[in-house]
Amino acid sequence: MILFELFIGFLKVGCFAFGGAYGAIPLIRDVVLSYGWLDDEMLTYMIAVSESTPGPIMVNLATYVGSSQAGILGSLVSTLAVVLPSFVIILLVTAILKAVLKNPYVQAVLRGLKPCMIGIILATGVYMIIRNGIVIGDSVLLIRPLILTLVLGAIYFGSRKIKESGVSPILLICLSALAGIAAYGF
C-alpha cells in the first residue's frame, strides 16, 4: 500500500528532521532509499530541484517524491505527513508558551540559545556569500559571480541609505533572477 508507506515514511522525516532542511537531507535519503522508492541518482536530482524552487525544501521534496510514486494523491499524502508533526508541535508549544517563557530556567536556556542562533545564521550567510560569489569549487574569484554579489549587495543595502524601507527581499529575489539571466545569458 504505497500511500500508507508514503505517509509513514514522511511522518518519520517530519518528526526527526531537526535543524532545517540541510540537516534533514541525510534522513530523507535514508527513508526514500530504504523503501526503495527511487534510486540514488534520481533522488539527488530531486533534491537539487527542491533546493532551487521556492518553498521549504522538505515540503518540496515530499511533494516531488510523492508525485513520482503515486500521482496527485501521493504528493498530497506525503506533503501532509511531512508538515503534520511540526504543525502539532508548534500548536502545543504556542499554547503553553507564555507560561513556559516566565520560567527562569527556560529564560536561562534561551539566553544562550538566542545569541548562538544569531552566530549560526551569520556564519551561514557569510559562508553562502563566499561560496556562491567569491570562491566557486576550486576556481577562486570568478568575475561574474563576484560582480553579481557586489551589485546586488550594493542595491539591497545601499537602497536603505536613500529610502528608509529600501528594496524589499521579494524585489531583491526578482532582481537577482534577472541579473543572473543577464550575466550568464550573454
Next chain:
Amino acid sequence: MNLLLDLFLTFAKIGLFTFGGGYAMISLIEKICVEKKQWITHDEAMTITVIAESTPGPIAINCATFVGFKKNNFLGALIATAGMILPSFCIIFAISKLLDHFLEITWIAHAFQGIKIAVGILILDAAIKMLQKMQKKPMPKVFMLCAFVAMLLINIFSVRISSIILMLTAGLISLILFMVKKPAAKGGDGK
C-alpha cells in the same frame, strides 16, 4: 481585508519567494509580519526562530503555524500553514508532471545563479538585524562569536555536525552558568 484571507495570501507570498531554506525566510518574516503587518514583535520573531530551530520540521512551517495561531487560534494556524505550502506544492507538482529536465533549461539555471547570491545576502541581512537588536553585554557576544566561528568551520570543512548540536551546547552552558550563579546571588554577595 478579512484576516484569514490576509493570513493565507501573505504566507502564500512568503512561500512563493522563500528560496534556499528557512534562514532566508527570516528576512521576509521580519519585513512583512513584524514591520509591515505588525502581527508579531521582533522579540516574538526571535523566540519563534529559536523554537523552530529546536523542534523538528521545516522552519517556514513552524513560523506560519505560530503567527497564524497568534492571530486566529487553530483556524489561523491552519490557514497560514496551508498558504505557506500551496505555492511550492503547485510548482513542484507541475515540474514533476511536465518538466523532466527542469534544471537543464538554460535560462532557469542562469536565474538560479543570481537567486543563490540574493539568498546569501538575505541571510546576512537577517543576521545583521538580529545582531543590532542583541543585548550589548559580554555574555551574548561570547556565545554569538563562538557559534559563528564553530558554524563557519563546520561549513568550510563540511563536517557532519548539525547546528542543533551547537544550539544544545549553548543552551546547556547558559543553564549551568545560571544555576551556578543563583546560589551565589542568594548568598547575598550582591553579584
